[in-house]
Amino acid sequence: MRRRRRTRSNESGQSAQPHGKGANGHSEVSARVARVEALRESTQLSTEQLRRICEAERLGVQGSEELSEGGVPGQARAEEALAFGVSMRRPGYHIFAVGPPGLGKHGQILELLEEAAAGRPAPDAWCYVFNFEQPRAPRALRLKAGRATELRETLAELIEALSDALPRALESPEYIATRRELDERFESRQKDELEAIRTKAEAHDVAVIQTPSGVVMAPVVDGEVLGPMAFQELDVEERKRFEDALEALHTELDDSLRALAGQESKHRQKVEALEEATVRTEVVARLKPVREDFGDYAQVIGYLDALEDDLVEHADAFVAGEGSGQAGQLLGLGAAQGKDEVLRRYQVNVLYEDRKAEGAPVIQEHHPNFENLFGRIDHRANLGAISTDFTMIRPGALHRANGGFLVLDVRQVLMQPMVWEQLKRALRAGELRVESPAQTLGLFSTQSLEPEPVALDVKVVLVGERRLYYLLEAFDPDVSDLFKVMADFESSVERDTELDGFLSLIARRSAELKTSPLDAGALARLVEWGARQAEDAQKLSVAVERIDEVLAEADWQRQERGAERVQREDVQAALEARRRRASRLRDRIAEAMQRDILHVQLEGTKSAQVNGLSVVELGGERFGRPSRITASVQVGQGQLLDIEREVELSGALHAKGVLILGGYLGQVFGRERPLALSARLVFEQSYGGVDGDSASVAETLALLSAISELELRQDLAVTGSMDQHGRVQAIGGVNAKIEGFYELCKNRGLTGTQGVVIPASNTQHLMLSDEVVEAVRAGTFFIYAVETVHQAATLIFDRPAGRRTEAGAFEEGTVFFEVEERLEALARASRHFRSGGSPATVARPPHEAEAPGPREPDPPAARDARPRRIPTWRRRR
Numbered sequence: 001m002r003r004r005r006r007t008r009s010n011e012s013g014q015s016a017q018p019h020g021k022g023a024n025g026h027s028e029v030s031a032r033v034a035r036v037e038a039l040r041e042s043t044q045l046s047t048e049q050l051r052r053i054c055e056a057e058r059l060g061v062q063g064s065e066e067l068s069e070g071g072v073p074g075q076a077r078a079e080e081a082l083a084f085g086v087s088m089r090r091p092g093y094h095i096f097a098v099g100p101p102g103l104g105k106h107g108q109i110l111e112l113l114e115e116a117a118a119g120r121p122a123p124d125a126w127c128y129v130f131n132f133e134q135p136r137a138p139r140a141l142r143l144k145a146g147r148a149t150e151l152r153e154t155l156a157e158l159i160e161a162l163s164d165a166l167p168r169a170l171e172s173p174e175y176i177a178t179r180r181e182l183d184e185r186f187e188s189r190q191k192d193e194l195e196a197i198r199t200k201a202e203a204h205d206v207a208v209i210q211t212p213s214g215v216v217m218a219p220v221v222d223g224e225v226l227g228p229m230a231f232q233e234l235d236v237e238e239r240k241r242f243e244d245a246l247e248a249l250h251t252e253l254d255d256s257l258r259a260l261a262g263q264e265s266k267h268r269q270k271v272e273a274l275e276e277a278t279v280r281t282e283v284v285a286r287l288k289p290v291r292e293d294f295g296d297y298a299q300v301i302g303y304l305d306a307l308e309d310d311l312v313e314h315a316d317a318f319v320a321g322e323g324s325g326q327a328g329q330l331l332g333l334g335a336a337q338g339k340d341e342v343l344r345r346y347q348v349n350v351l352y353e354d355r356k357a358e359g360a361p362v363i364q365e366h367h368p369n370f371e372n373l374f375g376r377i378d379h380r381a382n383l384g385a386i387s388t389d390f391t392m393i394r395p396g397a398l399h400r401a402n403g404g405f406l407v408l409d410v411r412q413v414l415m416q417p418m419v420w421e422q423l424k425r426a427l428r429a430g431e432l433r434v435e436s437p438a439q440t441l442g443l444f445s446t447q448s449l450e451p452e453p454v455a456l457d458v459k460v461v462l463v464g465e466r467r468l469y470y471l472l473e474a475f476d477p478d479v480s481d482l483f484k485v486m487a488d489f490e491s492s493v494e495r496d497t498e499l500d501g502f503l504s505l506i507a508r509r510s511a512e513l514k515t516s517p518l519d520a521g522a523l524a525r526l527v528e529w530g531a532r533q534a535e536d537a538q539k540l541s542v543a544v545e546r547i548d549e550v551l552a553e554a555d556w557q558r559q560e561r562g563a564e565r566v567q568r569e570d571v572q573a574a575l576e577a578r579r580r581r582a583s584r585l586r587d588r589i590a591e592a593m594q595r596d597i598l599h600v601q602l603e604g605t606k607s608a609q610v611n612g613l614s615v616v617e618l619g620g621e622r623f624g625r626p627s628r629i630t631a632s633v634q635v636g637q638g639q640l641l642d643i644e645r646e647v648e649l650s651g652a653l654h655a656k657g658v659l660i661l662g663g664y665l666g667q668v669f670g671r672e673r674p675l676a677l678s679a680r681l682v683f684e685q686s687y688g689g690v691d692g693d694s695a696s697v698a699e700t701l702a703l704l705s706a707i708s709e710l711e712l713r714q715d716l717a718v719t720g721s722m723d724q725h726g727r728v729q730a731i732g733g734v735n736a737k738i739e740g741f742y743e744l745c746k747n748r749g750l751t752g753t754q755g756v757v758i759p760a761s762n763t764q765h766l767m768l769s770d771e772v773v774e775a776v777r778a779g780t781f782f783i784y785a786v787e788t789v790h791q792a793a794t795l796i797f798d799r800p801a802g803r804r805t806e807a808g809a810f811e812e813g814t815v816f817f818e819v820e821e822r823l824e825a826l827a828r829a830s831r832h833f834r835s836g837g838s839p840a841t842v843a844r845p846p847h848e849a850e851a852p853g854p855r856e857p858d859p860p861a862a863r864d865a866r867p868r869r870i871p872t873w874r875r876r877r
Contacts, residue, residue, distance in 0.1 A: 123403020624740020
């Protein structure tokens with residue numbers, strides 16, 4: 001069997017040529033070494049490129065007390081959108097403010113809204129009053145600011161005054177004299193009727209007797225009234241005479257009593273008319289100034305008219321229990337209804353009115369559940385019975401913000417049942433109803449209040465993350481109809497143009513937090529930290545919440561140190577403490593790698609294995625984790641299998657990166673022949689999810705090594721995305737990835753050759769720690785920035801990747817030459833197996849044979865078995 005002659009590594013790390021090459025062979029090796037060295041020097045980053053220093057002397061101040069305080073810089077786009085949304089009064093122009101959490105969006109929005117609200121008039125007030133026609137449907141009255149409370153106080157004083165005035169009016173001498181005259185006329189008429197009957201009865205020896213139960217008649221004999229027993233002892237003729245007289249008198253008495261009943265009814269009507277006139281005169285007199293005061297409001301005048309009639313009808317509630325006599329005999333509601341329950345009808349329930357406020361209201365509801373947002377109807381328990389009335393209607397945030405602005409967190413709104421749909425319904429209808437969730441769903445079976453809706457004029461500002469906005473906008477068509485204004489807040493700003501604004505923001509946050517002043521060194525360190533948080537040396541993060549945290553913790557470090565001002569060392573100590581608090585998992589992973597539980601090789605070379613880099617984020621802190629990526633290749637039909645994807649441990653982005661990798665291999669090596677291989681890629685010892693395409697360059701290098709059987713440097717780690725043409729693209733978390741690999745190398749001992757290969761487009765994002773920068777300056781750690789997979793392969797294989805010559809083949813001795821030769825061998829093996837050959841007779845490529853010789857043509861059967869197009873990479877669905 002023919003064996004492939006393996007190359008030996010020389011002391012410089014380059015692959016030596018086989019013996020017998022002579023001077024030309026040595027010159028070729030020297031040329032390849034020179035090419036690698038040239039690329040290494042051109043891609044190696046200097047210390048100035050690793051971190052953009054902020055020099056305290058160039059800030060132009062000695063400390064934060066010299067800075068002017070300012071808001072969050074770089075938000076011109078969001079502020080313009082907010083200003084437009086606030087001033088646009090047409091329906092549907094509510095505002096959806098978006099941006100990452102921690103930017104202090106709520107504070108910025110409230111500040112802008114309060115400034116706009118100050119120039120607007122105070123909104124109208126709403127109140128609920130009793131509906132005398134439909135008690136279950138309270139009426140809503142709209143009044144100018146401050147007038148609703150005046151109406152409530154005025155009517156309360158009116159009712160209190162009537163409680164004293166009505167009893168006095170019904171016991172006045174004029175009323176008593178008139179009432180006595182009416183009673184005497186009725187009694188005189190009643191007495192005359194009875195006397196006439198009594199006179200007729202005496203003519204027939206019959207007595208008319210008045211008893212508590214009515215009028216009775218009895219026969220009289222010898223001046224004595226006979227009882228029933230005595231009457232039966234009379235002779236028959238005498239009894240007959242009395243019976244006929246009694247029957248006739250009874251008939252006449254009934255007629256008289258019916259006439260008296262009619263007279264009594266007329267008498268009662270006259271008494272009621274007298275009482276009503278007396279009460280109405282008093283009520284009208286008391287209501288006259290109220291009518292004059294609220295004459296501009298037709299709704300209020302209509303309510304006062306109904307109130308006047310109801311007060312007259314239920315005047316007994318004001319005089320009940322005020323003594324005996326005529327005043328205590330009024331007709332009306334009756335004694336069964338308590339005085340408090342009746343008087344409650346005349347109250348005014350002001351939903352919300354801030355008489356001291358100037359301008360429009362700005363309300364932020366932190367807990368927007370159904371009742372807090374739309375109001376509720378309370379109930380009271382009385383002797384086991386549950387009841388309610390219009391005085392128990394309570395306002396919600398929309399009532400308090402009516403005529404102004406309401407700020408809501410969209411995540412909180414979506415988490416509350418039914419709130420989102422009810423909010424859209426209210427904004428679309430332009431009216432606000434107070435009802436329970438059960439009523440909204442139509443599940444309320446018992447009778448309840450149905451208050452009249454109030455007109456809704458409010459500007460709603462929803463605040464949330466961008467993804468929530470885009471999801472809602474995509475799946476809910478009402479969002480684009482109701483929230484037409486999107487205010488997009490920036491999380492970072494340009495460092496060069498907004499540096500002064502960033503420093504002003506720090507000064508303001510320091511003043512609001514009441515921390516000690518910061519010196520120039522502390523300010524400079526915060527500028528560097530802001531760039532690191534932005535993951536871009538040219539930008540600064542304006543995450544207000546993070547700034548507040550760092551300022552507060554740096555001030556605590558100052559207190560512990562006993563200093564008067566916050567200095568650079570305090571800021572540095574605060575940042576290190578924050579990182580240390582969130583480092584438990586990072587330390588456990590580092591320990592596992594140090595003990596070789598998690599295998600990561602940092603020295604020597606190895607085939608089909610490369611060190612990739614990933615990022616883990618916990619507790620707001622990021623750290624890099626080196627990962628071992630391996631590949632395996634065998635004869636196949638162009639399958640590229642992502643093991644992470646197969647076991648559902650990778651996301652869509654990682655799967656996309658692997659498919660792009662396959663496209664790159666096909667574009668470089670599969671234009672003239674099918675890729676007759678089956679390859680597998682995997683993150684070794686990865687037991688969690690993997691996502692993102694930042695490992696696609698490393699996976700490509702591992703696969704090229706597996707195909708060519710060339711070994712890769714293990715003292716380098718690789719990160720970077722790529723396209724199908726081999727261009728290396730920027731990735732996220734580059735600083736944490738570099739520092740993670742550096743810490744692992746430092747823990748095991750720096751060898752002086754270790755480093756990281758990153759995309760060249762990520763150079764502008766570097767804000768590495770002082771320790772990494774010093775290691776690069778000392779020459780114990782290296783960072784290379786590449787633009788293509790070709791450059792990355794040259795560095796990691798320590799030999800040129802290779803270029804195609806005019807003949808169309810790759811340069812001999814390069815990485816791509818070895819890959820292409822090996823692919824050709826796999827293709828021949830695949831054709832041979834399909835033609836019925838055996839593994840023992842598979843021929844090696846000519847350059848792998850012991851004695852080079854002419855290449856025999858493929859047999860006709862093998863040529864016929866060749867596929868006529870390059871197979872596409874298998875994609876798992």
